Amino acid sequence: xxSLFTEYFLPVTLAIITLGMGLSLTDQDFRNIFSQPKAVIIxxxxxxxxxxxxxxxxxxxxxxxxxFKVGLMIIAACPGGATSNLITYLLRGNVALSISMTAINxxxxxxxxxxxxxxxLEAFIHTDANIHLSVGETVIKVFLITLLxxxxxxxxxxxxxxxxxxxxxxxxxxxxxxxxxxxxGVIFIDQGTASATRADFFEIFPYTLLLNAAAMGAGLLIxxxxxxxxxxxxxxxxxxxxxxxxxxxxxxxxxxxxxxxALVPVVYGxxxxxxxxxxxxxxxxxxxxxxxx
Numbered sequence: 001x002x003s004l005f006t007e008y009f010l011p012v013t014l015a016i017i018t019l020g021m022g023l024s025l026t027d028q029d030f031r032n033i034f035s036q037p038k039a040v041i042i043x044x045x046x047x048x049x050x051x052x053x054x055x056x057x058x059x060x061x062x063x064x065x066x067x068f069k070v071g072l073m074i075i076a077a078c079p080g081g082a083t084s085n086l087i088t089y090l091l092r093g094n095v096a097l098s099i100s101m102t103a104i105n106x107x108x109x110x111x112x113x114x115x116x117x118x119x120x121l122e123a124f125i126h127t128d129a130n131i132h133l134s135v136g137e138t139v140i141k142v143f144l145i146t147l148l149x150x151x152x153x154x155x156x157x158x159x160x161x162x163x164x165x166x167x168x169x170x171x172x173x174x175x176x177x178x179x180x181x182x183x184x185g186v187i188f189i190d191q192g193t194a195s196a197t198r199a200d201f202f203e204i205f206p207y208t209l210l211l212n213a214a215a216m217g218a219g220l221l222i223x224x225x226x227x228x229x230x231x232x233x234x235x236x237x238x239x240x241x242x243x244x245x246x247x248x249x250x251x252x253x254x255x256x257x258x259x260x261x262a263l264v265p266v267v268y269g270x271x272x273x274x275x276x277x278x279x280x281x282x283x284x285x286x287x288x289x290x291x292x293x
Contacts, residue, residue, distance in 0.1 A: 009182045009185060010182055010183070010185075010246060011141070011144070011145055013178055013179060013182040014082040014145045014146075014179075015144065015145050015148075015149045016149070016175075016178065017082050017085070017086055017175050017178065017179055018082060018085065018099070018145065018146055018149035018150050018153070019149035019150070019152055019153045020089075020153065020167070020171045020174075020175050021085060021086070021089045021095050021099065021150065021153065021175075022149060022150040022151065022152060022153015022154050022156075022157070023153040023154075023156055023157050023164040023167055023168070023171070024089065024095060024153075024157070024164070024168060025095055025096055025099075025150065025153065025154050025157065026154060026157065026158070027154060027158070029095070029096035030096050030100065030154075032096070033094075033096050033097055033100050034100075038226075038228070039094070039097055039223075039228055039232045039235075039236065040097060040100055040101055040104070042222060042223060042226055042228065042236065043097070043101050043219070043223075043235075043236040043239055043240065044101060044104060044105060044108070046218065046219045046222055046223075046236060046239075046240045047079040047080065047101070047105055047239065047240055048079070048105070048108060048112055050215075050218055050219070050222065050240070051076050051079060051215050051218075051240055051243075052073065052076045052077060052112075052116050054076070054211065054214050054215055054218060055072050055073050055075065055076030055211055056073065056076075056120075056123075058072065058207060058210055058211055058214070059072050059073060059120075059124065060123075062207055064203060064204070064207065065203075065260065066124040066125045067125065067258060067260040067261050068203070068204055068207075068260065068261070068263070068264055069120070069124040070117070070120045070121060070124050070125060070258075070261050071204075071248075071252055071258075071260070071261040071262065071263065071264025071265065072207060072208070072211060072264055073116055073117070073119075073120035073124075074113075074116075074117060074120070074248045074251050074252050074256075074261060074264070074265065075208070075211065075243045075245070075248045075264060075265050075268050076116065076211065076215075076243065077109065077112060077113045077116035077117060077248075077251070078109065078113065078243050078244040078245075078247040078248040078251065078265075079105050079109070079239070079240070079243055079244065080101055080102040080105045080106070080239055080242075080243075080244060081102060081242075081243070081244035081246070081247065082102070082145070082146075082179065083179065083183070083242055083244070083245075083273060084098060084102070084238050084239050084241075084242040084276070085098045085099055085102055086175055086176060086179055087238050087242065087273070087276055087277050087280055088235050088238050088239070088280075089172075089175070090172055090176060090277065091234065091238075091277070091280045091281060091284055092231075093231055093232075093234055093235035093238065093280070093284075094231050094232050094235040097232060097235050097236075098235055098238070098239055099146060099150050101239050102146055102239075103142055103146045103147055106138060106141075106142045106146070107138065107139070107142065109247075110138055113251060117251065117256070176273075179273075180273065183245075183246065183269065183273075200263055200267075201267055204263060204264055204267045205267055205271075208264060208267050208268040208271075208272075209271070209275065211268075212241055212242070212268070212272050212275055212276065213241075213275070213279070215240050215241040215243075216237045216238070216240065216241030216242075216276065216279050216280075217237075217241075218240065219236050219237040219238075219239065219240030219241055220233055220234065220236070220237035220283060222236075223236045223237065230284070233283070234280050234283040234284050237279070237280065237283060238276055238279075238280050241276055241279065242272055242273075242276040243265075243268065243272075245265040245266070245268055245269030245272070246265075246269070248262075248264075248265035248268070249262050249265045249266060249269075252264070252265065
């Protein structure tokens with residue numbers, strides 16, 4: 001019962017959310033992504049290279065418990081997820097780009113998470129650990145939680161477009177509420193907060209907020225400098241800025257068996273949905289001349 005939300009409610013909820021987002025997409029949306037892959041390549045490079053570099057620079061320049069520094073790096077090693085997809089959906093960003101990045105980086109992180117975590121452990125606490133993520137299990141999860149529901153949503157939209165249109169407004173309210181309820185269960189019930197003191201929270205919070213803000217700003221700047229459209233700019237900013245806290249908690253608490261490291265994604269996950277949504281909304285409102293890439 002300790003992992004009720006993580007093992008059962010969360011995967012089902014993520015699949016439902018992706019299905020709901022798929023109702024707003026067409027086949028052409030995905031064809032556009034892969035016929036013009038510039039945006040997805042830029043986004044993935046920002047997630048896999050720029051984001052860990054930002055986290056490493058932050059961790060090297062601050063004076064906190066080294067275990068918290070590793071926790072910060074674990075967050076950076078776990079990019080994307082349904083939360084960033086949902087925020088992109090709520091802000092009417094490029095949902096196809098967001099889902100595509102999530103599906104691809106879920107597979108890439110099979111390699112990058114062990115590398116980033118190993119480097120972090122050596123750099124900050126001078127130790128080593130063997131991190132192993134199941135390839136088969138990850139591929140199945142990506143298919144069942146991301147690809148299959150999104151595809152099913154596009155099929156429903158193709159056959160029942162009026163039905164899909166009617167669902168769009170209520171889903172923009174229902175889906176975020178559903179995610180917040182289940183994700184709160186993952187953070188505060190499954191993982192618990194008994195070992196976290198108020199002092200821990202206030203010690204960790206500024207640096208997790210800094211990581212969130214710096215990553216969003218860097219993703220936005222890179223996308224802007226490389227002349228992507230405004231919609232793709234804030235979509236990439238969201239994808240780079242908002243990390244998969246549930247995965248980070250799993251890596252820290254289950255694979256590394258460190259509650260101290262897991263505190264960092266717990267704190268991070270407690271506010272970043274709102275900070276990222278606010279940032280994306282503000283970027284969307286900025287009156288830039290639109291570009292077409």
